Amino acid sequence: MRFDVMIRKLPGNEDLPLPTRMSDGASGFDLYAAIPEEFFLEPGEWKLIPAGFALEMPEGLEAQVRPRSGLALKYGVTVLNAPGTVDADYRGEVSVLLHNLGKQPFPVRRGDRIAQLVFQEVAPVRLRETEHLKDTPRGAGGFGHTGK
Template sequence: MRPSRDSGGIPLFQVQLKKLPGNEDVLLPRRMSELASGFDLHAAVTEPVILHPGERRLIPTGFAMSMERGLEAQVRPRSGLALKHGITCLNSPGTIDADYRGEVKVLLINLGQEPFTITRNERIAQMVIQVVPEVELVEVEELTDTQRGAGGFGHTGTK
């Protein structure tokens, strides 16, 4: 994996997107501002979907993607939907591995008080592309000591 560099010297990776049949009108992921880290994902529902309070649904986006080894895509909630309507993503962040070639779908849940209607091309989530380092897991007999040690949940503070 050898990314090129943009004019500011930042690594530039190429991710290929393919619109799936019947979704020619659905917008591909895109950044909504110049410095946004996430690409908004749009709903490719064929008819409006009503998400009732407490209900979860898998929502299609109408595209598949190809990333090179060493990248992953993370699907995350949109803050505006979460704040205004209680709509968020389960399994968040959801991981799309570099070898997955199926349709990208978003698992939404309504944690709000009112039903929420999802329409075609509505922005439903965001996707952030991350670099994943090569890691080798090694079994050992002993671990190195730290000041924290085995202190777990709530160990570093009272609130």
């Protein structure tokens, strides 16, 4: 099934490309920094970086803002709240909460590819309160419960 997602460049960002799939098999659309001028993201620092567009998605779809693997590997730069969620009813500017976990200042320039956007279907879940849950062999075993 194919979904139609409407996208609108925000004023002042006409020079930037729309989010782009970099290959035919890519899951994500690369997002570009819509900043007025270059700055350096210092080690340990995070900053909200606008992407220069807004979306209109059909109900039942979400967009996830995820790190770019190359930035993470080469520079230690990631998305702080990965994956960031863009809900179907949000109409504001899509932004990226970029975080420098590396050891060097990271330059961010207008038009740099800073993250990727992956679209996912949202399961139609209804929460129903109950007094009892079915037992399983795992039970309440959580973090590290297998000993590894």
